[in-house]
Amino acid sequence: MSRETPWPHGARTAPAAPAGAPEAFAEPRIRVGGGWIALFAAAWLGIWMAQLTPIQLLLPLQIESLQSGSASAAAASTDWIASVLAFGVISGLAGVAALIAFPLTGALSDRTTSRFGRRRPWMVVGTLVFGLSLALLGAQSTLVGVGIFWVLAITGFCVLTAALTATISDQVPTSQRGVVSGWLAAPQAIGTILGLILVTTLFTAQSAGYLAVAVLLVLLVLPFCLWAPDAVLERSARAPFGARAFFNGFWISPTRHPDFGFTLLGRVLVNTGNALGTALLLYFLTYGLHDESAETDLIVLTLIYMVFVILASLGAGALSDRLGRRRAFVFTASLLQALAALLLAFVPNLGAAMVAAGLLGLGYGCFLSVDQALATQVLPDPAARGKDLGIMNIATAVPQAMAPLLGALVVAMTGGFMALFVLAAVFAAAGSVAVARVRGVR
Template identity: 25%
Template sequence: MIPTHPAYCPSSWWCAPRRDHVTAEPNAPGNRQSTRFLLLYALAYAGGFVAYVPFLTILLPVKMAVAAGDLKVEWLAAATLLGAIAASIANIAFGWASDLTRSRRPWIAAGLALTVAAYGLIHFASTPAMIVAAIVGWQITLNLMLAPLAALAADHVPDAQKGVLAGLLGAGQPFGSVAAIVVTLPGIEVEAVQFAVICAMFAAMVLPLFALHPRPIAPEPPVSAEQRLVRRRDLTLIWFARLFVQVACGVLFSFFLYYFQSLPGETVSVATVARTGGVTMLVAIPLALLLGRASDRIGARRPFLIGAALAMALGLGVMGATTTVPVAIMAYGLFGCASSIFLALQAVYTMQLLPSPNHRGRDLGLFNLTNTLPQLLSPVLAVTLVSGRSFATLMGTLALLAVGSAVLVLLVRSER
């Protein structure tokens, strides 16, 4: 007979554990996950970025330009809007479904396979309407993989290691940027080859996670009804704090080049802007790892989140006030590093505050709305606040959003 813990099904990797009964000491042997699992999970998480960053930023605009001609902007906007709606609904639905079935791996595997198939449908889509329909299907299959993958970390990584996990997850986005470079290399200009390369890369990054069974983690202590109410209130505050930051990041992501080109003096080259973004990402990775580990050691995330939000505000404020390129580059570097640290730590902090382990997938799906809503809000904000060639008002507004994010985190009562 195989001994099992009453709070777990026999395979902790296959099932999402319901942690309702046993209290464990924070430093107990059963309350630490293996380093190998953390690394493989971070690799799979980065695979999610590879699955969509090169396609959305480069390949989709190119394909839509060929299919739609002069109406490429309108059709691309339609694909972005409908895709974001589909992604939002699918992430919540599949996260909830993995909660109900108490399993994550079958959903991740199905999402992986169907996302590869969806790339095939996109390749054969030849009209703008067909492309938009294929994008909607692709977003659904992609989130079939991503939603349970996100919940998996909440299931199997204890609070004492979530800071390290945050630092590792912060390295995910650069993988997507590297993949975007790879699919534009000479000899890979054919769309079918580009899609095949993307599918091969993200599948190779996700599949190793299936070969590893994580260590069982000691269950959390029972949570009282009053504690659940406090956590729900705090999660609402954190939800809006992340939304504010994501709106700022969305605006900078979309108008990064235009901002630097608006500065007086010599014209800033595309290569300079690209190097600025790349160097910022490279610096942000070790900083996120260092501060994530520090937050584990002191057992608190809020000071780091507040500090990162205020650093973002400072960087945005300087970007809005300066008229010199070197100062703007340094200010953007501060903003980029601080935003990467904030988003990485906030993601794991949210996992710690979830009120019930039985609904992690659904609740994280609701938090995923902070990733999709800014896609709709950021362009409107930019168009409204950019006056001529001046970004000062826009940057000031984004700085206020960052300060607001810091205030919201300060109001959180839970520190776990």
């Protein structure tokens, strides 16, 4: 494995640990190899499949089925907005859980002194909680049960991914983070389309669909947990625990650390815009376009989206490493997503939706890979990478969870989808403005 080479143009690297700091806090200098990246990508493939397949298809259909079962035949055929709202409320509750679980898990993993490493125990626990909750979710026959087990599933997702994303800062040198982050982003698209194909062709029963993605989650994540290295933090190197200092650490002053603040704000805005544009896509096809083949066309749109996400995430991540630049990529990605949302708003037909899926994939793939690399370079404290990245991860997971509720309210108030997509464009464009304010990273 080769040593890290400095970035061109004097671009900033991540903050260095103090001289004499423990190995767990040291800034990585050795490039990770292909085996590490392959295990990392496989883990994210399982994670995205397990999270996004329910969001895109399984959960809306399950909720709609329960709503229809408790309503009269006439009401069930017309009151589709009630299903959208129920989906939004359940997603919103999961968002609250993510708001707590992400930074708390990150902070606890920073302080973990297990002989197995700091991150590994949390990845294993998160995987098992996530997978078991999904398996039990498929057996629920009430909205309350669906809500409880989806919240538990998202909590497991947060525990797992808070620890997993921290391994980028722990083990990957700055000059390689665009490439590695691309292998976090590309599996999102692949996992979504594979999950949708599995649950619409092979595992068509509700419980079987949830169980299939749960099993694949465990099978794809555990190899990384077992074989990837994870530096052990000695008890003597861990800072003394104080409850006040511990919880005060979750506040990172945007005036003292403006680059962290603007990166976090940009991530919240762009991910909210993306989630608004995609979370209710099945409802848009079914009730906005009156598409009789909505489930099939959802797979087609997802496939188009997937191709462009993969191309953009891997290509943009590698190019941003080579050029030593992050902001320009993230700025452009945000505007592409805004353009896609406006196309859905003002040209509501299937052909335009296909073009929008391509633009959205291009923009979001670029954003996912390069923004993740950018986030690792604005962390204030090498000893608190897990906690700080946990806060950053809130800006990814919480918008995905809360956007269905916000989108459902917009659809309910306006009786259509145009305002929803316009709002998505506004959020994405505002995110580009926030990212432009980052100064410490080119």
